[in-house]
Amino acid sequence: MASMESVAQGMACVLFCDVVGSTRLYERLGDAAAHRIVEEGLRDTSREICAHGGQVVKTIGDEIMAVFPDAVSAWDAAVTIQTRQESVVRSVGATPESAIQYRIGFHFGGVIRSADDYFGATVNVAARMASIAKAGQIMTTAATVEGLPLPYRMTARLLAAAYARGLGEDVAVAEVLWQFSSEHTVMPSIPLAPRASPTALATLRLTSGDRRWTFAQDSAPISIGRAEGNDVIVTQARASRHHATIERQRDRWVLIDHSTNGTFVHPVGAQEFSICREALVLHAAGKIGFGRSSHLGGDDEIDFVIGS
Incomplete structure (x- = not known):
């Protein structure tokens, strides 16, 4: 058990970046070649995290957990990671069967640091955001977006509310729009609708x-x-x-x-x-x-x- 001196509480932005498509890659290219591509991708991702002021906490299989001092740094890192990987794929003319993609989720809030690891509800919510994301997507919470400067809020859109077990509240989810198209509706802010009374929503x-x-x-x-x-x-x-x-x-x-x-x-x-x-x-x-x-x-x- 960690000593009391090694446990600290504070605020941080927790980010999870997960490789998508590695199973298909192993099946198509074989263990050695696929492992090399995945490892190179994780190393490049780790460098981007550090370049944006973040710290890699640990790598779990094909997933990286990192922490940042603020949500802006995490946002910038996530967009850079996705943009860089898209450029890599385009530059080599890779097909979906020979490329990896990332799904990223992050959330800002209170954390508990023990030794070299982080714990608490913020970590759980960030992991949930990553699990919601699809290949090439970046997900965060509306609460995180609301605390950001206007230029960042303008490139996010509210999706829905996911129920995170054990938190006792709704977690409104927002997508970071790092790629723009006519199908995206950009919102100048992420206003959460006022909660209606229980009686009004009883049926x-x-x-x-x-x-x-x-x-x-x-x-x-x-x-x-x-x-x-x-x-x-x-x-x-x-x-x-x-x-x-x-x-x-x-x-x-x-x-x-x-x-x-x-x-x-x-x-x-x-x-x-x-x-x-x-x-x-x-x-x-x-x-x-x-x-x-x-x-x-x-x-x-x-x-x-x-x-x-």
Whole structure:
């Protein structure tokens, strides 16, 4: 056990950078060549982290954990890492099968430092942001973005709110837009909508085709899946027998995935989210897909509406 003298508390921005595509690379190029590419990528990433004032805490497999003194430094490092890797891929004309990409997540908050490692809720949230990100994406929290200068806030967009177990609150997620296109809606700030009263959000309504369900705030957890006996039965082949549950937790409706292929949630006005063996707070209205994207359509996608 670490001595009391070696434990310190403070504020820091924790960043996780994870290699995407390494399994495919090993299968295609073989162990030696793939290992060399991944190791070179991790070394380059570590150098960028240090060049932006960060410190590499540890490398876990293909993932790097780092800390920065502030969120601006972490943001700049993340964008540089993604931009550099994109340039590398373009310069060698690499195909998706012969290149690696990164998914990055970071969060600023209180941390506990013990010896050479960091612990606490900030670390957990940063790791969650990285797990949400797809290849080539950078995710952070709206709370982190709100504390940044305006030029940074202008290059972020609010996505949805993820429920981080054990934190007791919603974690609103934002994407750092380091690549711009006509499909991106840039927001000048990340305003979080005021939380409605529990009474106003007490009712959950689900719709699938001509089927309708209404659940009150005192309803038992709602089971969804292919098996008979679920409250909501779906026949989608990629759905699990006991795919998910939706339950009331304090003043929120929380979707909990238990499946193999994941659950896809597309909130109105935000980007689609996918979770697997995780939980997500449902907000306002949207569409849910079981085992596949809700964009694909079909009779088993469910529309949800929260409120009267």
